[in-house]
Amino acid sequence: MPSPAALFGSLIFGIVGIAAFRYGKKSALVIPMILGIALMVYPYFVPETWLIYAIGSAMTCAVWFFRK
Numbered sequence: 001m002p003s004p005a006a007l008f009g010s011l012i013f014g015i016v017g018i019a020a021f022r023y024g025k026k027s028a029l030v031i032p033m034i035l036g037i038a039l040m041v042y043p044y045f046v047p048e049t050w051l052i053y054a055i056g057s058a059m060t061c062a063v064w065f066f067r068k
Contacts, residue, residue: 010052013043013056013059014040014043016039016060017039017041018040019036020039021036021037022036023036029066032063032067035062038059039056042059
């Protein structure tokens with residue numbers, strides 16, 4: 001059973017993923033769309049809470065840097 005911190009991280013990064021996907025779709029940019037999908041899906045496959053936050057933070061930064 002996942003901890004509340006893991007569930008919260010999954011929720012937050014899922015919301016960021018939805019926003020990144022919609023931004024990429026609206027702007028016709030492939031990288032934000034792919035990163036958005038990855039942000040929505042990866043928490044299902046990561047068992048550790050600290051990894052959820054580390055990977056999610058890295059991918060969120062990647063969306064920010066590759067937004068143009």
